[in-house]
Amino acid sequence: MTAPLSSRLRGFGTTVFAEMSALALATGSVNLGQGFPDYPGPREVLDVARGAIGTSADQYPPGPGIPELRAAIAGHQQRFSGLTYDPDTEVLVTAGATEALAATMLALLEPGDEVVLFEPVYDSYSASVAMAGGVVRAVPLHPPVDGTGPWTFDEARLRAAVTPRTRLLLVNTPHNPTGKVFTSEELALLADLAKQHDLTVLTDEVYEHLVFDGARHVSPAGLPGMRERTLVVSSAGKTFNVTGWKVGWICGPAPLVAAVRTAKQFLTYVNAGPFQPAVAAGLRLPDAYFAAAAGDLQRRRDVLVAGLAGAGLPVISPEATYFATVDVRPVRPDGDGLAFCRALPDLAGVVAIPTVVFYTPEHADLGRHLVRFAFCKSDALLADAVERLRRLG
Numbered sequence: 001m002t003a004p005l006s007s008r009l010r011g012f013g014t015t016v017f018a019e020m021s022a023l024a025l026a027t028g029s030v031n032l033g034q035g036f037p038d039y040p041g042p043r044e045v046l047d048v049a050r051g052a053i054g055t056s057a058d059q060y061p062p063g064p065g066i067p068e069l070r071a072a073i074a075g076h077q078q079r080f081s082g083l084t085y086d087p088d089t090e091v092l093v094t095a096g097a098t099e100a101l102a103a104t105m106l107a108l109l110e111p112g113d114e115v116v117l118f119e120p121v122y123d124s125y126s127a128s129v130a131m132a133g134g135v136v137r138a139v140p141l142h143p144p145v146d147g148t149g150p151w152t153f154d155e156a157r158l159r160a161a162v163t164p165r166t167r168l169l170l171v172n173t174p175h176n177p178t179g180k181v182f183t184s185e186e187l188a189l190l191a192d193l194a195k196q197h198d199l200t201v202l203t204d205e206v207y208e209h210l211v212f213d214g215a216r217h218v219s220p221a222g223l224p225g226m227r228e229r230t231l232v233v234s235s236a237g238k239t240f241n242v243t244g245w246k247v248g249w250i251c252g253p254a255p256l257v258a259a260v261r262t263a264k265q266f267l268t269y270v271n272a273g274p275f276q277p278a279v280a281a282g283l284r285l286p287d288a289y290f291a292a293a294a295g296d297l298q299r300r301r302d303v304l305v306a307g308l309a310g311a312g313l314p315v316i317s318p319e320a321t322y323f324a325t326v327d328v329r330p331v332r333p334d335g336d337g338l339a340f341c342r343a344l345p346d347l348a349g350v351v352a353i354p355t356v357v358f359y360t361p362e363h364a365d366l367g368r369h370l371v372r373f374a375f376c377k378s379d380a381l382l383a384d385a386v387e388r389l390r391r392l393g
């Protein structure tokens with residue numbers, strides 16, 4: 001029998017996340033691989049979900065999402081990015097950010113259309129481009145030379161990645177796995193390019209609130225002339241510590257959102273009935289909640305970054321997100337981050353993810369020596385991880 005996997009999905013077999021999580025389980029290691037919090041979300045949000053179960057909220061919600069949630073999403077966009085969206089025609093609730101991204105690819109791409117994105121890249125992007133018959137054009141992000149300063153990209157390489165077949169520019173800011181927040185200058189360059197080549201911009205902003213040290217998240221949609229060509233994706237998972245709820249959304253001009261809705265209605269149609277009013281309550285929380293969430297995570301970042309540095313691993317401290325990146329070369333002179341991750345459970349009882357898996361083979365050398373650790377973990381778990389990492393020293 002020939003292999004059952006379609007040619008579109010060839011090469012997307014099993015992920016390193018599955019391998020590393022299995023390794024954590026088998027070795028009793030602290031799992032700093034996958035990015036999910038081990039502490040609960042805000043009570044005001046959880047209580048609404050509990051109260052909604054057993055009511056009519058258990059049945060199919062309206063296709064675009066319940067009106068209360070769409071209004072709360074529009075209100076949240078207005079409050080934090082100053083952008084106005086019509087809840088009825090310019091907001092769509094999705095099964096997580098993941099479905100919003102996949103539905104956009106399916107809605108907008110013709111076979112052979114190209115999507116320009118930055119790598120290292122969140123793992124679902126390339127797969128969803130492939131499922132839609134599109135082609136990825138990856139522009140590499142370069143790690144800071146001496147471990148400090150921002151990740152950067154080469155403007156000429158970005159310009160060269162845009163061809164007559166380019167349909168979408170996909171930007172993830174704040175960025176997973178690097179923790180980079182794209183600067184105003186970088187976003188202005190992307191905006192110029194999009195306008196010059198008449199591209200649609202798709203932005204993944206799921207870490208919009210988890211930004212540290214006074215850095216500021218700017219939505220590319222807010223730049224001059226960009227709202228009309230930008231689809232903004234975000235999600236409740238990271239903002240409210242509920243990654244398993246899979247409540248996401250997409251905002252943009254009505255014709256683009258209508259196109260995405262057409263694809264979305266035949267993927268899941270709807271999802272997360274009782275969670276929709278709960279996320280609406282979350283999005284209406286006062287500014288203080290969002291500031292505290294960032295401050296709390298910044299403190300966790302500082303604990304892990306200090307622990308990693310103490311273990312002799314040079315750390316690229318992130319400006320945002322759930323993740324810190326280390327250079328393994330002081331511990332592994334061959335610079336093999338994947339081998340480091342496979343050995344780490346035995347060496348120290350900790351699991352992490354090799355950054356190389358977030359690069360296409362073409363640019364894998366750039367991330368070969370780097371490893372990603374998640375710090376969205378309880379104080380007790382982080383303290384345990386830091387203690388274990390000392391064994392490396």
Ligand SMILES: *Cc1c(COP(=O)(O)O)cnc(C)c1O
Pocket residue numbers: 095096097098099122172175176204206234235236237243246247248
């Ligand atoms: C976690 C994550 C997602 C997935 O969001 P869901 O709402 O769980 O689908 C999408 N993009 C990035 C960059 C992420 O880190």
